[in-house]
Amino acid sequence: MPELPDPTHETYYSAAVNEALDEELARDPAVVLLGEDIGVYGGAFGVTRGLFQKYGPERLWETPISENSVVGMAVGAATLGLRPVVEIMFMDFIALTLDQILNSAGKLHYMYNGQVTVPMVLRTPGGAKGGYGPSHSQMLTNLLVGIPGIKVVAPATPAAAKALLKSAIRDPNPVVFIENKRLYPRRGPVSGPDFVQPLECAEIAAPGSDLTLIAYSAMVPLALEVKKGFAAEGGADIEVVDLVSLQPLDTDTVFESVRRTGRVLIVEEACRTGGVGAEVAARIAAECLDVLEAPVLRVAAADTPIPSSMDLEKIVLPGIPDIVRGVHELMAW
Amino acid sequence: MEPKPIDLLLDCFRKMLLIRRFEETLSDLFERGALGGTSHFCIGQEACAVGVISAAADTDYIVSNHRGHGHLLARGLDPVRVFGELMGRTIGYCGGRGGSQHMCAMDHSFLGTNGITGGGIPVATGAAFALKYRKESRLVLAFFGDGAANQGTFHESLNIASLWKLPVLYVCENNRYGMSVPVSASTSCLPIAKRAAAYSMRGVTADGMDLLAVRRVAAECIAHVRSGAGPVLLELETYRFCGHSKNDPRVYRSREEEARWAERDCIVLLGKRLREEFGISPDRLESIRTEVDAEVEQAVAEAQAAPSGDDRCALGGVYA
Numbered sequence: 001m002p003e004l005p006d007p008t009h010e011t012y013y014s015a016a017v018n019e020a021l022d023e024e025l026a027r028d029p030a031v032v033l034l035g036e037d038i039g040v041y042g043g044a045f046g047v048t049r050g051l052f053q054k055y056g057p058e059r060l061w062e063t064p065i066s067e068n069s070v071v072g073m074a075v076g077a078a079t080l081g082l083r084p085v086v087e088i089m090f091m092d093f094i095a096l097t098l099d100q101i102l103n104s105a106g107k108l109h110y111m112y113n114g115q116v117t118v119p120m121v122l123r124t125p126g127g128a129k130g131g132y133g134p135s136h137s138q139m140l141t142n143l144l145v146g147i148p149g150i151k152v153v154a155p156a157t158p159a160a161a162k163a164l165l166k167s168a169i170r171d172p173n174p175v176v177f178i179e180n181k182r183l184y185p186r187r188g189p190v191s192g193p194d195f196v197q198p199l200e201c202a203e204i205a206a207p208g209s210d211l212t213l214i215a216y217s218a219m220v221p222l223a224l225e226v227k228k229g230f231a232a233e234g235g236a237d238i239e240v241v242d243l244v245s246l247q248p249l250d251t252d253t254v255f256e257s258v259r260r261t262g263r264v265l266i267v268e269e270a271c272r273t274g275g276v277g278a279e280v281a282a283r284i285a286a287e288c289l290d291v292l293e294a295p296v297l298r299v300a301a302a303d304t305p306i307p308s309s310m311d312l313e314k315i316v317l318p319g320i321p322d323i324v325r326g327v328h329e330l331m332a333w
Numbered sequence: 334m335e336p337k338p339i340d341l342l343l344d345c346f347r348k349m350l351l352i353r354r355f356e357e358t359l360s361d362l363f364e365r366g367a368l369g370g371t372s373h374f375c376i377g378q379e380a381c382a383v384g385v386i387s388a389a390a391d392t393d394y395i396v397s398n399h400r401g402h403g404h405l406l407a408r409g410l411d412p413v414r415v416f417g418e419l420m421g422r423t424i425g426y427c428g429g430r431g432g433s434q435h436m437c438a439m440d441h442s443f444l445g446t447n448g449i450t451g452g453g454i455p456v457a458t459g460a461a462f463a464l465k466y467r468k469e470s471r472l473v474l475a476f477f478g479d480g481a482a483n484q485g486t487f488h489e490s491l492n493i494a495s496l497w498k499l500p501v502l503y504v505c506e507n508n509r510y511g512m513s514v515p516v517s518a519s520t521s522c523l524p525i526a527k528r529a530a531a532y533s534m535r536g537v538t539a540d541g542m543d544l545l546a547v548r549r550v551a552a553e554c555i556a557h558v559r560s561g562a563g564p565v566l567l568e569l570e571t572y573r574f575c576g577h578s579k580n581d582p583r584v585y586r587s588r589e590e591e592a593r594w595a596e597r598d599c600i601v602l603l604g605k606r607l608r609e610e611f612g613i614s615p616d617r618l619e620s621i622r623t624e625v626d627a628e629v630e631q632a633v634a635e636a637q638a639a640p641s642g643d644d645r646c647a648l649g650g651v652y653a
Contacts, residue, residue, distance in 0.1 A: 032466065058466075061462075061497075063493065064489070064492060064493060064496070066485075066489035066490075066492065066493060068455065068485060068486060068489065069454070069455035069458065069485070069486050069489035069490045069493065070455075070489075070493075071455075072452070072454070072455025072456050072458070072459060072486060072490070073455050073456070073458050073459030073462055073490070073493070074459060075455075075456050075459060076396075076444070076455065076456035076457060076458060076459025076460040076461075076462070076463070077459040077460065077462050077463040077466070078459075079444060079456070079459075079460065079463075080394075080460050080463035080464065081463065081467075082462075082463045082466060084459075099449060099452060100452070100455065100456075103447075103448075103449045103452055104447075104449075104452060104456055107435075108437075108445070109650070109651075109652070109653050110430060110650055110651050111427060111430050111431045111435040111437075112427050112430075112431060112435070112436075112437035112439075112445055113426070113427035113428040113430050113431065113437075113650070114650050114653070115427070115437050115438070115439040116437065116439060116444070116445075117653040118653075119653075148651050149651050149652065151652070172652075172653035173652050173653050
């Protein structure tokens with residue numbers, strides 16, 4: 001892992017998000033939190049725990065179950081200078097908010113020719129956690145990366161979650177901040193209140209020389225595990241690139257890695273068709289054909305809804321064996 | 334010094350004429366093929382825009398819908414720059430990026446027209462939330478039509494605005510048709526203002542063809558909202574004399590129905606009252622009309638002469 005400047009302590013991913021919210025609420029009175037059950041309950045996944053007690057109903061606004069209007073309200077409030085942070089309980093529910101994300105959040109700054117900015121954040125946990133079923137499990141990045149005017153980030157570590165959420169809140173643009181239910185209980189070092197991280201940068205999560213394994217969100221820890229496995233067996237030396245930012249894409253970091261390794265495997269929790277992986281593959285094909293020693297391959301979720309049964313869920317989602325198979329296939333080319 | 338009431342009314346009359354002439358001229362430009370895309374005219378509904386906006390403070394925010402030219406001009410935006418926006422010129426309020434349905438003028442506290450039916454309602458509600466959060470005395474006027482009152486955003490937003498006592502006046506211009514569908518076929522609860530009761534909110538219906546009535550009722554609603562007592566739903570009964578947008582043959586309603594509404598033309602009605610109740614001479618009203626005609630003609634010429642945007646205007650500024 002890249003070295004974290006000034007790590008002050010270790011904590012859970014969910015607590016790192018909480019720290020970022022806490023510190024930004026304390027720093028800037030324009031920051032307000034909106035969402036369902038974010039008050040005394042502390043959010044469906046406990047991410048806002050303690051903040052209502054600390055900041056009160058003036059800063060944390062518990063909303064009715066009206067996702068589209070709540071996101072639209074965040075847009076309106078942002079145009080007048082507030083910095084709303086909306087929690088959407090499960091990423092599947094962003095379907096209810098897409099009109100306001102697409103037609104308001106992403107367009108207002110452009111279509112009103114810069115007269116307004118929309119500094120808001122939409123936080124939502126994506127991904128499957130085992131058994132949540134079709135309406136509470138999807139990683140819907142495919143829907144978001146085709147929307148101009150919004151930024152999309154999907155941090156994989158507690159450190160990135162904290163530093164990037166702070167940046168997202170301070171950014172003048174609408175940011176969709178994708179958390180992950182599988183990442184919430186993971187622990188790692190985090191920095192203090194002054195450290196922020198640029199939103200648009202991918203990261204080399206672990207260096208290597210034979211193959212570039214590109215991942216984001218909960219697929220990053222899987223990728224790192226696969227790297228470790230190959231290293232232990234004296235197999236391929238894998239470089240893991242954590243995309244971090246899905247819109248815009250940091251293609252410089254990706255291309256640089258591909259130029260070093262010549263082999264690319266992209267792994268994502270979203271459906272295979274028409275998503276981040278497809279976009280990254282297309283850009284690599286256009287820019288790096290001269291160095292590729294094998295076709296760009298992808299490991300992704302099947303193009304199905306996520307089934308409820310945990311056994312079925314495992315079949316649909318990408319797992320370590322799928323990634324290992326992909327690495328073998330590329331190395332054999 | 335406060336302007337005299339009669340001067341205010343004459344200004345309203347002038348603005349209503351300006352909107353009418355603006356829209357008629359725009360329609361002509363479309364017929365001549367001088368403009369691309371489409372536009373939604375508010376001919377017949379001028380008293381709604383002018384009545385409500387003249388009753389509010391200039392610093393109160395406005396969020397409008399796809400049929401927003403009247404609101405823009407009632408707020409006092411420069412017709413040259415509104416035409417310029419419709420023509421895609423750099424002098425347009427949004428440099429040609431927004432056009433008719435997406436026009437914004439923050440220097441006039443105009444937070445924008447919105448091309449998604451009902452899409453502006455939560456944005457307006459959020460703006461009101463920001464004003465309340467900052468303890469400002471300003472409020473938001475949210476204009477939309479009868480069609481938008483059937484969107485989820487209407488119900489969601491009114492519910493939240495009422496719960497949180499947000500300073501927003503929801504103005505539903507009920508022009509009796511959502512494109513081609515009569516309101517009686519689309520809306521189970523009429524008048525629409527009755528829906529306010531479901532959100533424990535004051536709901537008022539007024540004659541949208543009578544400028545003086547609109548002004549009076551809007552002023553009461555605005556006073557209520559500004560007092561901190563919470564939002565109000567104001568429904569204005571009106572009629573668009575033209576089709577939904579350009580090229581609408583109006584097959585869904587009769588010419589007889591249109592003629593009946595034309596008898597209640599808000600501009601004719603106001604002119605009559607200005608003459609009969611306020612003693613304004615026909616010559617004075619006619620001279621206002623002549624001035625407005627010349628202003629619109631001049632505005633079109635100026636806008637047409639302005640340049641269009643370049644690559645930077647088309648491709649830049651996606652992010653702040």
